[in-house]
Amino acid sequence: MALCISFGESSTTTVSAHVLLLRFFDKTIESFKYNVGNLFFSILPCEPTSDLNARRTGGQGMDAVIGDGFSNDKQCDGRGGDPLVFNILDSMLKGSLERLKSMRESIYLVKNGVTGHVLDVNYGGTEAIRDLCLEGKLGPALWLRSKMIQKGFVPDVLTHNYMVNGLCEMRELEKADWLIREMQEKGPSPNCATYNAFIKGYCLHNKVDKALYLFSSMANSGIKPNRVTFNTLVHALCKRGLVTDAKKLLGEILDDDEKATSNVITSTILMDGCIKSGDIDQALGIWDSLFEESTPVDVISYNVLIRGFCLAREMKLAYSYSCQMLKRGLLPDVFTYNTLVSSLCKSGKFDEACYIHGVMLRMGVAPDGISYKAIIQGLCVCGDVYKANGYLNFMLEESMIPEPLVWNLIIDGYGRRGDLGNAFAIRDHMLSFGVVPNVFTYNALIHAQVKIGNVFDAYVLKKEMLLKGLFPDVVTYNLLIGAACNAGHIRFALQLYDEMLRGGYKPDMITYTALIRGYCIKDYVKEAEELLFKLKNSGLPIDHVPFQIIMKQYCRMKEPDMAFQLYQKWLAGNKDFPI
CATH class of the missing domain: 1.25.40.10 (Tetratricopeptide repeat domain)
Incomplete structure (x- = not known):
């Protein structure tokens, strides 16, 4: 039944399949009855052999019913036979009865399928639609939905929400709008999660005006927004620098009870918006209100505030709030440390950045690629390429293969120092780890050759680029032209x-x-x-x-x-x- 519905077969084909399946079960049951009857006769007290054989086997003897092993080894003695035989036959009978029960249940489901009351098919179809949506196959999911509706099965609202969310992620907002209209006309009715997915889709594609219009239409449909709706809209407005409008929106749509119980996610979004607009004082005001309301803060809230201090070059306050995290029992994570390291490197405080990197390791927080990239880039900029190479080796020891940019930074650093040997050694090391050099890699090597006046060797590298399938860019030609002119x-x-x-x-x-x-x-x-x-x-x-x-x-x-x-x-x- 499930296969017929999934592949869109006609109702006639489905009924034919049911008839064939019923005939198969009927034959199976008849065969089962015959064998069970024989088993019952095999365990009854023995009658005269000739009468029993004539009555049950048509003159073929007991061997034809229970096999040569039983008939030859044990003869009937009027007491019912050996107990071992009865145990074996009893087990066989119980197994046969269990199989009969399963077949009857299957027949019941098939008969219900003919009358259109199978719930398992509907459940399997909805699960298939959800799996297709998670895999990004929205076309087959919508096709299967239409086929289910044609058969009289309407997927539930959760399944429709999967489809709406998938369409929004794939920028198919018009199809998502069409699907919601279909839900309003044919069912099931959209719920708050449906509108949240659609609003999020508009916000992700920078269509905040349409998201706000959709939000206003929720009230007309009798659906009350929840915190997810508010947070999505507030985040979209803050991304556009409209922090004041976001606050005004919250003031209009939240009732007094909801305002009294401020949500940490909403407050964090507002703080982030204030920081991005350069208003650190307003962000601190929101932070203070969290503590006045006894709202529990988390690591993300601290990370947003620490990032704001780093952007404002207030490193003392950033350190202070990092220590406050520890006092409150919240351990800084890799994002906290990366924020501090990146800010220190941008300020040229590379020794402090390296110290924070060491603190990460002592606190049990494993540095990631962003941590190493910030330190390596900073060290290369200040000319300490040998120390940067040391951090590259740390990455490789931790089985972290850097992106080509990190390798290129070190190659360029060695090239600026005129150390061609180490520059080409890093290139070879890069290849040994399966990282393919790109145009920037060759530009760094060409610059290294040009710096010491090797114009011919630099031109050879340009030919090597072409052999590797890489095309020179304007920087490549500028380096070669400048070297030739000089x-x-x-x-x-x-x-x-x-x-x-x-x-x-x-x-x-x-x-x-x-x-x-x-x-x-x-x-x-x-x-x-x-x-x-x-x-x-x-x-x-x-x-x-x-x-x-x-x-x-x-x-x-x-x-x-x-x-x-x-x-x-x-x-x-x-x-x-x-x-």
Whole structure:
């Protein structure tokens, strides 16, 4: 029955299947009755063999009923036979009766299925729809729903909520709206969870106006919003910077009892909105009101407040509230420590960041990829690449394979120090852990080669990129063009420039500045000025660097008049060149 409904077979096919199944059960029962009758005769006191065989076996003898083993080993002696035989037959009889009971129950279900009263099929269909929704297969789920409705089975509201939530997550808001209208017309009636899923879908896709309209329509449908509804709308409004509107909304829709019992989730959302809008004082006011109302706070609330202090560069207050967490019996989690570490690294306090990392380990909180990434990035920025490499080794010891960005930071750090050996060793180490180098990896290696003047080796790396299926970007060409110009190879730089144009890349101000410097090194000042005009006509923003390069070259050539003319063009500003 379930298979027929699932695959949408016709009612005629379903009834035929039922008839065939009933015929099969009838034959099985008849065969069972015959065998049970034989078993009963086998345990009765013996009659004359000829009469018994003639009456039950048609002259074939007892062997045809209970087998050669029983008939040959034990002969009837008028006392009913051996007890072992009776025990075995008794067990067989009990098992046969249990099977008969199961078959009768199956026949009952099939007969009910013919009359349309099977609840198991409806239950199986709803479970299938929910599983399909969890797997993201909304199309088959909606198809199965329509087939169930055609058969007279309407899925419950929970199953419909699965479909509404899945459609909203897949940005199918129009289909979700259609499904809710179907629920209102054909049943089951939507409940608060249905509207919450739809409101959340609108908020996730930044359609707060429609979410608010849907919220207002809940009252018309006789459905009272709950805390989930409020929190979803408040969070959406706070994300848009409308903290005041969020508070006003709460004041309008919450009654006095609900206002008196403030919810920690709602307060946390409001604090986060205030912090993101830069109003730390208002966030502290909400925090104080939580304690005045004796509302129990959690780790998430503390994390939001600590993050606000870190954004405001109030590290002393951040440390203070971290200690307050411990006094209240709340252990800081990895998000707490990551907030502190990231803020310290942004402030250039790398020693303190490393100390907090050590505190994490002593407190039994395992650092994650964000913790290590913040410290490694900070150490590489300040030039301590060797210490950053140590933290990379810590990650690998903990079986944490970093993302390519972390490897690239260390490769670039070694390259800036001119340590090509370690830079390429990190690249090889990266490959050994199955991390594939990307364009940024090769750009870091090219920059390392360029820094020590190895223009040819840098160009070889660019060819290696192409062999690996990676395409150079504007940064790659800028590095190579700049290196060629600094080495006095202006023709090679122009070849790279032409290759860049043929590849569809758009040169930027760095490209033109490098070429202007290359022309000036070769004393091609007129070509440099022409390129400067080309840069001006390209519409790219221009700073003082290309002008300064040409002016210095005129001064070195002892042509102050030409330098003064260029200076007048520079002063002209908006007339000839933008400043």
